[in-house]
Amino acid sequence: xxxxxxxxxxxxxxxxxxxxxxxxxxxxxxxxxxxxxxxxxxxxxxxxxxxxxxxxxxxxxxxxxxxxxxxxxxxxxxxxxxxxxxxxxxxxxxxxxxxxxxxxxxxxxxxxxxxxxxxxxxxxxxxxxxxxxxxxxxxxxxxxxxxxxxxxxxxxxxxxxxxxxxxxxxxxxxxxxxxxxxxxxxxxxxxxxxxxxxxxxxxxxxxxxxxxxxxxxxxxxxxxxxxxxxxxxxxxxxxxxxxxxxxxxxxxxxxxxxxxxxxxxxxxxxxxxxxxxxxxxxxxxxxxxxxxxxxxxxxxxxxxxxxxxxxxxxxxxxxxxxxxxxxxxxxxxxxxxxxxxxxxxxxxxxxx
Amino acid sequence: xxxxxxxxxxxxxxxxxxxxxxxxxxxxxxxxxxxxxxxxxxxxxxxxxxxxxxxxxxxxxxxxxxxxxxxxxxxxxxxxxxxxxxxxxxxxxxxxxxxxxxxxxxxxxxxxxxxxxxxxxxxxxxxxxxxxxxxxxxxxxxxxxxxxxxxxxxxxxxxxxxxxxxxxxxxxxxxxxxxxxxxxxxxxxxxxxxxxxxxxxxxxxxxxxxxxxxxxxxxxxxxxxxxxxxxxxxxxxxxxxxxxxxxxxxxxxxxxxxxxxxxxxxxxxxxxxxxxxxxxxxxxxxxxxxxxxxxxxxxxxxxxxxxxxxxxxxxxxxxxxxxxxxxxxxxxxxxxxxxxxxxxxxxxxxxx
DNA sequence: ATGAAAGCGCTAACAT
DNA sequence: ATGTTAGCGCTTTCAT
Numbered sequence: 001x002x003x004x005x006x007x008x009x010x011x012x013x014x015x016x017x018x019x020x021x022x023x024x025x026x027x028x029x030x031x032x033x034x035x036x037x038x039x040x041x042x043x044x045x046x047x048x049x050x051x052x053x054x055x056x057x058x059x060x061x062x063x064x065x066x067x068x069x070x071x072x073x074x075x076x077x078x079x080x081x082x083x084x085x086x087x088x089x090x091x092x093x094x095x096x097x098x099x100x101x102x103x104x105x106x107x108x109x110x111x112x113x114x115x116x117x118x119x120x121x122x123x124x125x126x127x128x129x130x131x132x133x134x135x136x137x138x139x140x141x142x143x144x145x146x147x148x149x150x151x152x153x154x155x156x157x158x159x160x161x162x163x164x165x166x167x168x169x170x171x172x173x174x175x176x177x178x179x180x181x182x183x184x185x186x187x188x189x190x191x192x193x194x195x196x197x198x199x200x201x202x203x204x205x206x207x208x209x210x211x212x213x214x215x216x217x218x219x220x221x222x223x224x225x226x227x228x229x230x231x232x233x234x235x236x237x238x239x240x241x242x243x244x245x246x247x248x249x250x251x252x253x254x255x256x257x258x259x260x261x262x263x264x265x266x267x268x269x270x271x272x273x274x275x276x277x278x279x280x281x282x283x284x285x286x287x288x289x290x291x292x293x294x295x296x297x298x299x300x301x302x303x304x305x306x307x308x309x310x311x312x313x314x315x316x317x318x319x320x321x322x323x324x325x326x327x328x329x330x331x332x333x334x335x336x337x338x339x340x341x342x343x344x345x346x347x348x349x350x351x352x
Numbered sequence: 353x354x355x356x357x358x359x360x361x362x363x364x365x366x367x368x369x370x371x372x373x374x375x376x377x378x379x380x381x382x383x384x385x386x387x388x389x390x391x392x393x394x395x396x397x398x399x400x401x402x403x404x405x406x407x408x409x410x411x412x413x414x415x416x417x418x419x420x421x422x423x424x425x426x427x428x429x430x431x432x433x434x435x436x437x438x439x440x441x442x443x444x445x446x447x448x449x450x451x452x453x454x455x456x457x458x459x460x461x462x463x464x465x466x467x468x469x470x471x472x473x474x475x476x477x478x479x480x481x482x483x484x485x486x487x488x489x490x491x492x493x494x495x496x497x498x499x500x501x502x503x504x505x506x507x508x509x510x511x512x513x514x515x516x517x518x519x520x521x522x523x524x525x526x527x528x529x530x531x532x533x534x535x536x537x538x539x540x541x542x543x544x545x546x547x548x549x550x551x552x553x554x555x556x557x558x559x560x561x562x563x564x565x566x567x568x569x570x571x572x573x574x575x576x577x578x579x580x581x582x583x584x585x586x587x588x589x590x591x592x593x594x595x596x597x598x599x600x601x602x603x604x605x606x607x608x609x610x611x612x613x614x615x616x617x618x619x620x621x622x623x624x625x626x627x628x629x630x631x632x633x634x635x636x637x638x639x640x641x642x643x644x645x646x647x648x649x650x651x652x653x654x655x656x657x658x659x660x661x662x663x664x665x666x667x668x669x670x671x672x673x674x675x676x677x678x679x680x681x682x683x684x685x686x687x688x689x690x691x692x693x694x695x696x697x698x699x700x701x702x703x704x
Numbered sequence: 705a706t707g708a709a710a711g712c713g714c715t716a717a718c719a720t
Numbered sequence: 721a722t723g724t725t726a727g728c729g730c731t732t733t734c735a736t
Contacts, residue, residue, distance in 0.1 A: 011729060022707045027731060037705060057475045058414045059729035062712050069475070073455070079440050084431040091430075091457045095468065100475060103425070103455035105443045116447065122406045123421070123452060228635070257635050264639060283580070283609050284636030287616060363713060374723045379715060389721060411713035414728045708735080712728105719724070 010053045019047055030055065057100075061124060068314050072120035073101045074130040076108040081281045082153060082253050082299060083131070089303030090129060097311055099126070108133045108225070114140045121147065127310050132156035134194050134225065148313040152306045155196040161313070161329040163305045165297040167197060167251070168204035170336035174249050174277045174295065175208025177338065181346045183247040183275060187220040189234040189259060190251030198223065201251035220245055224255065231258020232265075239266055239274075246274065246347040253280030260285075260292065271345035277338070290342030302334045362405045371399055382407065409452075413476060420666050424472035425453045426482040428460040433633045434505060434605050434651060435483070441655030442481060449663055451478070460485045460577070466492045473499065479662050484508035486546050486577065500665040504658045507548040513665070513681040515657045517649040519549060519603070520556035522688035526601050526629045526647065527560025529690065533698045535599040535627060539572040541586040541611060542603030550575065553603035572597055576607065583610020584617075591618055591626075598626065598699040605632030612637075612644065623697035629690070642694030654686045 012030075016023045021044070028036045029044040036044075061067040071094060075083045087103070094101050102120060106113040113133045117140050120128065127148035132140075136156045144158050151162035178186050188205045191198035202223070209216040220238055224230035231254060238245060239262075248263075250256045256278035268274050270290060278285055278294045285292040309329070364382075368375045373396070380388045381396035388396075413419040423446060427435045439455070446453050454472060458465040465485045469492050472480065479500035484492075488508045496510050503514035530538050540557045543550035554575070561568040572590055576582035583606060590597060591614075600615075602608045608630035620626050622642060630637055630646045637644040661681070 012731095013729080023730080024708080024732075025706055028706085031731085035705065040705085054470055054474045056414070056729050057471070058410050059712090060731075062408070062410045062414055062714090063729075063731045065712060070454075077440070078430065078443075079433065079436040081431065084436045087455070088429070088431050088457055091455055092459075095456070095464075098471075100454045100456070100471065102422075102452045103439065103443055104447070104452070105440055107444075112447075118406055119409070119450075119452065123409045257639075261635075261639050264641075282636065283613070284634065284639065287609075287613050287636065287640060289616075289641035364715095365713080375714080376716080376724080377722055380722085383715085387721065392721085408713050411728090412715075414730090415713075415715045417715095417728060706736085708733105710731105710733080712731090714728090715726100717724100717726080720722085 010051045012053070012055070015044065015048050015051060015053050018051070019044060066126070067124070068097070068099050068126040070100050070102055070123055070125045071310065071314075072104060072117075072123075072125045072128045072130070074104045074106060074113065074116060074120070074128060074132075076106050076131060076133055077254075078103070078105055080253050082297075085281070085299035086152060086303040086306065089300050090307045093304065093307035093311070099311075106133050110135050110137045110140065113137070114143075117143045126314050129306055129310055134192065148310060150306050150310045150313070152302060153197055155331070161309050161331065163302050163309065163332045163334065164197065164200075165302065165336045166333040167201045167295070167297075167336050168207070170295045170338050171201050171204025171249065171251060172208035172211065173338045174293075175205055175214075176212055177340070178247045178249070178275055178277070178344060179208070179212035179214060181247075181275065181344065182349075183347050184214055185220075185243065185245040185347075186214065186247045186249065187222075187238050187245035188249050188251065189222045189224070189231070189238065189255055191226045191255065192223045195226075198251070205249065205251070226252045226254045228254050228258035228261070231255035231260075232262040233258075235259045235262035235266070239263075239268065244274075246349070247276075247344070248274060249277045251279050253282065256280050256285070256294075257282060260288065270343050272348060275344040275347070277344060286341065288343075292343040293339065293341045295336050295338050297336045298334055305332050305334065362403045364405070364407070367396065367400050367403060367405050370403070371396060418478070419476070420449070420451050420478040422452050422454055422475055422477045423662065423666075424456060424469075424475075424477045424480045424482070426456045426458060426465065426468060426472070426480060426484075428458050428483060428485055429606075430455070430457055432605050434649075437633070437651035438504065438655040438658065441652050442659045445656065445659035445663070451663075458485050462487050462489045462492070465489070466495075469495045478666050481658055481662055486544065500662060502658050502662045502665070504654060505549055507683070513661050513683065515654050515661065515684045515686065516549065516552075517654065517688045518685040519553045519647070519649075519688050520559070522647045522690050523553050523556025523601065523603060524560035524563065525690045526645075527557055527566075528564055529645075529692070530599045530601070530627060530629070530696060531560070531564035531566060533599075533627065533696065534701075535699050536566055537572075537595065537597045537699075538566065538599045538601065539574075539590050539597035540601050540603065541574045541576070541583070541590065541607055543578045543607065544575045547578075550603070557601065557603070578604040578606045580606050580610035580613070583607035583612075584614040585610075587611045587614035587618070591615075591620065596626075598701070599628075599696070600626060601629045603631050605634065608632050608637070608646075609634060612640065622695050624700060627696040627699070629696060638693065640695075644695040645691065645693045647688050647690050649688045650686055657684050657686065 016026045029041040061069040104116040131153045149160040193199045222234040250259045285294045368378045381393040413421040456468040483505045501512040545551045574586040637646045
């Protein structure tokens with residue numbers, strides 16, 4: 001605590017020199033090797049601390065040609081709870097593991113994604129947590145097969161474990177809920193089928209329509225990339241149709257925000273003129289007037305699983321070969337729950 | 353595009369060997385050194401590409417003992433627009449610069465912050481973009497003085513450039529707006545004065561009260577750490593007071609969400625019983641019923657400035673000494689604007 | 705239990 | 721214009 005400034009450049013050789021031991025011994029002591037006399041190890045650690053020595057992670061990672069110094073975190077967006085909440089929790093867990101997280105945002109652009117993946121392997125990341133872009137390139141997939149990967153939210157058909165939300169059931173439930181209220185004109189606004197979660201949600205919707213004995217093929221459906229603008233657009237289109245729906249289910253967080261906004265702007269009364277079920281964890285869904293019935297997911301739980309999955313995969317492969325599929329860990333699902341609030345009610349026709 | 357799998361391990365020596373040139377030549381060619389015959393350079397680049405060579409950034413950074421391979425991005429939270437929006441934009445700009453961003457979340461814990469800063473310098477980050485924790489440790493400040501740093505949102509009194517929102521004026525304006533409507537009982541719920549932006553906002557409030565000729569010292573004030581829970585708590589406390597305010601200004605994004613929620617839960621009618629001004633960019637402020645008058649900031653602009661500031665600082669110091677204060681770049685401010693909506697109106701007394 | 709020395713993959717003098 | 725050769729700071733055999 002005495003001297004000030006000058007924080008750098010104390011290397012392992014300095015510490016070794018000061019104590020008259022070899023760099024190997026210092027390295028061993030600092031890494032807790034049992035091969036070094038405990039008393040000496042102690043002395044070394046104290047001196048290193050005193051001199052403010054901090055090991056160069058780059059050199060360490062370069063030397064130990066495999067290290068968990070870094071992992072890549074690759075996502076399309078970060079400014080939505082579905083991603084920022086996961087990022088938070090992963091950062092926490094990985095940091096506790098002594099691993100740093102390189103954040104990379106693709107904005108759902110396959111080219112950027114590929115470029116970023118290349119640079120991540122160039123940084124010798126130990127592994128990757130990724131939510132792939134919609135139209136991921138073949139080359140990107142190949143890269144992904146060369147290291148430990150965990151997917152979340154979206155799957156891209158590679159041989160990797162993943163964590164997803166169990167949206168299908170929640171979607172089915174939502175349809176049945178609306179049908180039970182008397183709705184027959186139910187519309188769905190969701191994300192494209194190319195997105196694995198888009199496909200899953202749509203399947204849930206269709207199943208629900210079938211179970212409710214409603215016209216699966218005739219239902220109004222709009223599938224767009226998940227942006228707020230598209231949420232607005234979807235609602236605008238649906239409301240403008242000759243026979244507008246009496247109920248709308250939105251499958252996607254960003255879409256939901258835009259959709260809710262558009263419904264409000266259209267002056268459409270909820271739930272009298274339109275019953276609405278949104279998707280996601282936005283705090284304001286509950287604050288809206290009326291509060292919105294919504295499907296919510298525990299992103300913390302999802303993140304925790306993803307991080308643990310990756311960490312365990314890193315542990316598993318001591319020096320294993322490249323693409324080996326060790327244990328066929330199937331996809332994990334966290335529950336998605338339908339929370340009823342004031343935005344769903346019987347259709348106007350059923351009230352008279 | 354032909355062969356598959358096996359993406360690793362082609363090093364610069366392989367490329368050099370294949371072409372019968374030295375590693376130095378390959379290195380030069382790949383780094384665009386003018387010293388290499390253009391035709392050869394071209395051939396080298398093509399072959400490297402063909403063999404799927406990707407330079408090891410770790411080795412590169414280690415060798416060129418100063419590199420901009422990585423920068424640290426240190427923030428208290430990421431699941432709020434004030435940070436996620438900035439993260440997005442910084443990631444974009446830094447990535448375009450060929451720099452990877454190591455994301456680190458302090459959760460406003462000074463110890464974690466210090467730990468993370470240590471590990472960041474251990475990774476030889478070229479610089480840091482940071483929003484310091486409330487009670488940053490002295491040791492952390494010292495670390496920060498050893499490399500290029502740009503602060504944002506919060507300043508911690510180190511000698512570094514920073515980008516902040518010009519909250520003071522917006523706060524003053526808000527008070528004057530309410531005063532003009534006839535309010536005299538104006539309360540403020542904000543973040544602690546230890547936070548530089550907390551202090552700034554409070555100053556704006558006080559100045560506004562003074563300009564409006566209202567009782568500065570007597571006004572109800574609650575200063576809490578920025579969390580939603582505290583937002584609720586603040587509102588609960590203020591509404592429970594013997595003489596509850598007729599208007600409330602909230603200075604903080606997370607506080608605002610909690611506050612809005614609490615006001616609604618208290619069954620308090622807006623703006624009849626309480627005029628409300630919130631802070632931040634949450635999409636739902638506009639969607640609330642009534643839409644909330646709010647102070648909003650362009651985080652993209654702020655992020656852009658922060659990233660550019662850091663990049664330019666990295667360019668500046670070719671091999672400069674440690675803590676040198678090159679040019680005294682003062683703090684930059686992005687404008688914060690008061691947007692009026694339906695949540696502010698004359699007090700009940702001025703109507704009845 | 706400890707030291708000497710050989711790398712890890714690259715860049716940068718210093719030759720030629 | 722290109723090749724040779726030291727390192728960068730650490731880990732890790734291989735000796736002792």
